[in-house]
Amino acid sequence: MAMAKRIGIILGGLLALLILVVVLVILLVDPNAHKGRISELVESRSGYQLALEGDLGWSLFPVLGLDVGAGSLAVDSQTDPFLRWQQAALGVKLLPLFSGELQADEIRIAGLQANLQVDAQGHNNWSPQVAAEPASAGSAAGGDEGAPLEQRLQAVTIPLLMVTESRFSYRDQTAGTDLQLTLDRLRLKDVQWQDPISLDLEAGIQQGPDLTVSVTLESQLSPRLAEQRIVLDAIKLQLKLAGLTPQPVPIELQAGGELNWGQGTARLNLERISLAQLVLSGELTATDLNQSPRLQGQLDSRKVAPRQLLTSLGLEPPPMGDDVLRHLQFKSRLSGTDERLLLNNLQLTLDDSTLTGQLSIGDFAAMALGFDLQLDRINLDAYLPPSPAEEGKDGTSGDAPAGDDQLLPVEALRQLNLAGTLQVGELQYWQQSARDMRIKVNARDGLLRVEPLQAELLDGALNGSLRLDVRGPAPQMTTRLDVEQLELAPVSSRLMEKNLISGRASLLLDSTASGNTTDELLRSALGELQLNVAEGILHGVNLNAIVVDALRDQLRRVEQLFPNYQEYLPRQLQEDTDISRLQARARIENGELIMPDFAFYTGASGIDAQGRVDLLEQAFVFDFGVALSALERNKYLHGARWPVHCAGQLSGAPADWCRPDLSAISSILKQAAGDALKNKSAAELGDKLGLEAEDQQQLRQEVQDKLQAEEERAKRKLREKLNKLLD
Incomplete structure (x- = not known):
């Protein structure tokens, strides 16, 4: 007992002496006197320039702590610091040290400012130019230096780690990045490296002058250092994006995950992601993070009303029917690397339409887009603005581009890099249906090709190709269309706002044009057009009736030479011209569709024709030579072609277009009368x-x-x- 008592007295005395020494050191030694030495030590060991501008202070009991005032860190004395702080405080509890236990006290950092920059040559402002001195062998050797990290940190506990009122700036001139992070609060509670750690974050991010993001994050972190992984539970992330849409976009995420840096894997279970009214769920898995990262996962969405979603974002829904934009839903598998992304097994449902297939970004750097999509059906009429007939009865379209309006977004097309195929089962447009559409698109370096362009439409078939070259100062367009047995009435009534012609037509068009306005394209167009019409009707115009009416007046004057002519002329004719067969070859040049010579038949009568259409002015001039089969039996009138002159605007009334050439008809009759007299x-x-x-x-x-x-x-x-x- 006496020995134990003596030992206790000795140890107590030593402890008292140690405390006295520490107190005397704290009271008598001013740490500010050693700022220079500390800066030199940091520079020699790391190469950085440490500036301690504020006061240094320390405390003893119950916490052995250190307070650091304002300071900064730079790569050398000639450059601005990349790191500054206003206040930092850290310490460890004194008494647990005597039992070999390290219990840290609160660690607080305030006013931290990091300014990280990369210039146009790729040089950054945080890497020192001078290599640091290697540490001495003695300092490198420690009693537990060879112990695993998890064993060294098991005894470390930090009740609170707090970073407040801090700001981080990152500008990269090579990548064009300008990112600002404002850290209002970062709080880690109960940091023990073996039990869950509470994380609380409140920050703001600014990308460029317009985009800002406010961030609130809560989570539980569970380090598994022995397994080289960390588990994240109960992640609750709230974001608010401002600058992308008129109204800020709220985003909420509830998830859990795991990061395993030993195996180079990560997993994120997305329990719920809500973007305004859009709600997603899924899972993501990353592998080979240490070398060639790969990503796989699944994303699903709940049904959402797109119209309400747009309204919640402050966006005005486009003008369209009330029965569309009712619901949207999608799901997809995804996979990718750090260079590309693939969405496969994609299924997107919009109202009554379903899109399936795959989308890909083959190269993030080049933004190479790829697609292979199948759309079952869609009614485009329902998604378009009201037709001019519904908006007004003036017969004009307010949405039609003016002759000098730019038609193509040239700069966007020059940047376009995509390749893919789209197949559509049924598409409704202009109240007409097209089926079995197939479009293959390839665009790169300002050259866009659409080939093939196939569809069954208007009871006929379309097969064609389109080539658009925007590499030069003016877009160059090459078009080839091969149409068979197309029903003309829907096209005529839509383009000319009246049903001018009906029947079935086959045409072959080869043309080139340059420019980016309607007038430029029409004026520069060059090409050929072959047209065949069978069993057609030219509505509102009857060429035979025009000739017959003129002949009745003319033949009445020479009735003695042509007795009983009334028996040969039809007594009543319809208002339209029947076209039993029409074949025409036209050329396109100087803004005109020129038809030098073509013929068509109406019943047993043939009609010769020639003329041109002014594509710019939407005007035309045609001369017809009408053969009346009823007069072919008269030997004096056999083979006669009765001239009819037609001219006007395509938007005009067909009844006003055509008039008989009375002078020419009179000459024909005079010649016939002379022959009859002889x-x-x-x-x-x-x-x-x-x-x-x-x-x-x-x-x-x-x-x-x-x-x-x-x-x-x-x-x-x-x-x-x-x-x-x-x-």
């Missing part, structure tokens, strides 16, 4: 000669035949007389 005289002379001749030509032929017959008869009689004399 033939009448020939018939009278034939009667006197005993010949049955109806016209001059027939009379001349019969006279010649009679003379030849008389000559033969005279020769025969002469031979008979000679034969008698010789006998």
Whole structure:
């Protein structure tokens, strides 16, 4: 007992002496006197320039602590510091040290400012230019230096780690990045490296001048240092994005996950992600994080009303029908690396339409987009603004681009990098359906190709291609369309706002054009057009009726030469022109569609035609030569082509377009009447000669035949007389 008592007294005395020494050191030694030495030590060991501008202070009991006032850190004395702070305090509890236990007290850092920059040459402002001196062998050797990290940290406990009123700035001129982070509060409670750690974060992020994000994060972190992983539970993240939309976008995330740096893997279980009214869930898994990161996962969304979603974001829904934008839902598998991303097994449902297939970004740096998509059906009419007929009855379209409006976003097309195929089962547009559409698109370096462009539409078939070159100062467009058995009525009524022509048409178009306005494209267009129409009707215009009406007046004046002409002319004609067959070849140049010569048939009558259409002014001029089968039986009018002149605006009334060429018709009738008079005289002379001749030509032929017959008869009689004399 006496020995134990003596030992206790000795140890107590030593402890008292130690405390006295520490107190005397704290009272008598001013740490501020050693700022220079501390800065030199930091520079020699790390290469950084440490500036301790504020006061240094320490405390003893119950916490052995150190207070550091304002300071900064720079790579050298010639550059601005990249790191500053206003106040830092840390310490350890004194008494547990005597039992070999390290219990840290609160660690607080306030006013931390980091300014990280990368210039245009790729040099940063936080890497020192001078290499640090290597640590001495003695300092490198420690009693437990070889112990695993988790064993060294097991005894460390920090009740609170707090960082407040801090700001981080990162600018990279090579990447064009300008990121600002304001850290209002970062709080870690009960940091023990073996039990869950409470995380509380409140911060703000600014990207450029417009985009700002406020961040609130709560979570439980469970370090598993022996397994080289950390588990994150009960993650609650709240974001508010401002600058992308008129109204800030609220985003909430509830998740759990795990990071295993030993195996290079990470897992995130997305219990719920809400973006305004859009709610997602899924899971993400990353592997090979230490070398070639790979990502796999699944994302699903709940049904959402797109119209309400847009309204909640402060966006005005586009003008369209009330029965659309009712619900949206999607799901997809995803996979990728640090260079590319693939969305496969994609299924997106919008109202009554379902899109399936895959989307990909083949190269993040080049933004190479790829797709292979199948759309079952869609009614585009329901998603378009009201038609002009619904907005007003003036027959004009307020949405039609003016002749000098720019049609194509040239700069965006030059940057476009995509390749893919879209197939559509059924598409409704202009109240007409197209089926089995297939479009293959390839765009890169300002050159866009669409080939093939296939569809079954308007009871016909379309097969074509499109080439758009925007590499030069003006877009260059090459078009090839092959259409078979297309129903014309829907196209005519839509483009010309009236049903001008109906029937079935086949056409072949090859054309080139340059420019970025309607006028430029039409004026520069060059190409050929082949058109075939079968069983068609030209509505509102009857070329036969125009000719018949004109002939009734003209033939009445010479009725004695053409008796009973009324029996041959149709008494009643319809208002339209039937087209039994039409074949035309046209060329496109100087803003005009030129048709030098084509023919079509209406019933048994043929019509010759030529003319041109001014594509810029939407005007036309055509001259028709109409053959009336009813008058073909009259030998004086057989083969006659009755001229009709048509001209006007395509937007005009068809009844005002065409007029007969009365002067030309009169000339034809005069010629026929003259022939009739001559033939009448020939018939009278034939009667006197005993010949049955109806016209001059027939009379001349019969006279010649009679003379030849008389000559033969005279020769025969002469031979008979000679034969008698010789006998």
